[in-house]
Amino acid sequence: MINPDTNHISNSDAENYPYFETVVSDSNALFGGKNAYLIISGTYIFHSYTEDPYPIPDNEVDISEGRYKIDASTAYLLAKLQWGSLYWNGTSWQSAQTTFKIPFVASGASGDDRRADHLMFKDNKFVNTVSWRIGTSETGQLITMPDSTAAISGLPKLTVYKPIDPTWEGHGQHYKANCVFLKDFSIKAIVGDPTFSNVNDTNTKYSLAIDEGYI
16 A cells, blocks of 8 residues: 655545455354454555555665654554444444544554564554454454344445554654555454354364362
8 A cells, every 4th residue: 555755645634545445255254143253354564665665574674763663553554344334433333434443553562662663664463352252263353243233234344544654752754654565464254162162173272171289
């Protein structure tokens, strides 16, 4: 997703520039009952080199101001998720049209983890909000299904907007998100298995056989 220096789109105008849309098509999982969820996953790679609009191996780049720390509240992918007449606001579904954030830096990340030389040109996985309690090995941003009483139709549609230019603490938008690459990006429906009965076919074994000394 390219947003070059020339005619650069500002953050304030982001919602006027949808870059792509995709639809969740796994209808079996979508209607799997109370244990059904949507999960957005993938990796976010970015840099500010407009003249090189492609992923650059991080070992081939020397970031002059690598100590600059990103403001975690600006490290996200802006998106809209619509299902019928409902919209996801990041925590719940609502009837008013809205966008939400898919962060690639945790809000409580340390200063070292927020440095430019730790983030730029690197594979940054979207923050995982999936709890092991729902019985799945999937990771990514977890989205609950609409309330069972809500009238919904069609399939969920995800819209992704122009890359958000992050703010670097004390240095404004020193490094802009001119070039952003999404790797293994997907939104899919899954059905959790809170009984841990191996329905999800994971490599994790859940057991109640605990050493008596550790109880």
